[in-house]
Amino acid sequence: MPPDNISNDLSNSQLYDLLIKAIKDQTDVLKSEININIQDLSNKVETVDTKNTAKLKNLGVDITNDMPYEDRQVQRVLKVSFRNTKRQNHQARIRGNKLEIDGKFFTLGDLRNLEELVSEDNSSGGSRKRTALTTKRTEGNTKI
Structure with a gap:
């Protein structure tokens, strides 16, 4: 053998x-x-x-992706966020349609909200928006 x-x-x-x-x-x-x-x-x-x-x-063997088109699109966006997170030396994994960052789970909607808040924070520099960012992260974690 x-x-x-x-x-x-x-x-x-x-x-x-x-x-x-x-x-x-x-x-x-x-x-x-x-x-x-x-x-x-x-x-x-x-x-x-x-x-x-x-x-x-x-031979009659078809190779296809087993995920619907919408899920593949979500995965594509999550992979970009995953790579960016790994570059910042955070622990990250893609779990289905969610991204796990340092033990917290984020959906695609959560990530988009975070990106909007971060871009607003960078443009205006307010601490109130930083608090909102922390709140959104906590809410995103409790939804799962």
């Missing part, structure tokens, strides 16, 4: 060829004979080559 870390020794095209062979043969190759860890496979293959996508489509 081959070693469990076989996916580390294979290139992306070899992994796809292996997947296609398994589908063609309709056997449990991935489960029993080769024992590829699916997490390793998904980490190794970050992008799908056009050539390999065509091979899978010819």
Whole structure:
């Protein structure tokens, strides 16, 4: 039996060829004979080559995003906020349609309100708006 870390020794095209062979043969190759860890496979293959996508489509395998369009748009905006937060050395994670920053959860609406308040604060410099920003963060955390 081959070693469990076989996916580390294979290139992306070899992994796809292996997947296609398994589908063609309709056997449990991935489960029993080769024992590829699916997490390793998904980490190794970050992008799908056009050539390999065509091979899978010819076999009747469709690769689609399982999230609705609106959720993908929210994820795209959250990723931008996520990167900005990480640059400021905060702990951050995307959890579904929410962004967790230092243990507090923010929805897309909360983040937009925070950005508006921060931009107003920068333009006028009032401490009252800073208090509002803190209040909004607290409210955003209690909504979850």
